[in-house]
Amino acid sequence: MSTERMPHPVVLIPGAMDALSAVDRAIAGAGVDGKLLALSHLRASQINGSGQCVAAGARQVRRHGATTDQVLAVAAWRETSFFSDEERAALALTEAVTRLADRPDPVPDRVWDVAAKHFDQQELAVLLLNIAIANAVNRLNVPTRQQAGSR
Numbered sequence: 001m002s003t004e005r006m007p008h009p010v011v012l013i014p015g016a017m018d019a020l021s022a023v024d025r026a027i028a029g030a031g032v033d034g035k036l037l038a039l040s041h042l043r044a045s046q047i048n049g050s051g052q053c054v055a056a057g058a059r060q061v062r063r064h065g066a067t068t069d070q071v072l073a074v075a076a077w078r079e080t081s082f083f084s085d086e087e088r089a090a091l092a093l094t095e096a097v098t099r100l101a102d103r104p105d106p107v108p109d110r111v112w113d114v115a116a117k118h119f120d121q122q123e124l125a126v127l128l129l130n131i132a133i134a135n136a137v138n139r140l141n142v143p144t145r146q147q148a149g150s151r
Helices: 017-030 032-046 052-064 068-078 086-100 110-116 123-143
Strands: none
Touching: 017 032, 017 123, 032 052, 032 068, 032 086, 032 123, 052 068, 052 123, 068 086, 086 110, 086 123, 110 123
């Protein structure tokens, strides 16, 4: 186990926590299912290896009504029957957006088109903001080695 390198950057920079919290509130208030957003955040955090966000994300997904099977199988969502078509579309989009550098066509039309079939533009905007914030927080947690349960 590694040790934390420094306090979380958002507590060191005045106004940073307020700004991230404001975006989180906007996302939460935009009418997209909280469970779906939490699943997306958890999956991005798993990909990015943010232990702090994976632990917090698993608790958040449970608070939004996910089953134990869903929480345990998020990383293998394609191989289970635990997720709805809408959740699958959101998870596929989350993976593509989180792994932008992994392929020449980072968000292929097949992924986008399935997501657009399930979500309108406003909902897609919410999903994209949710994915972006998850990735931003992961990219603050991982290099500073924020520990699960530390906040």
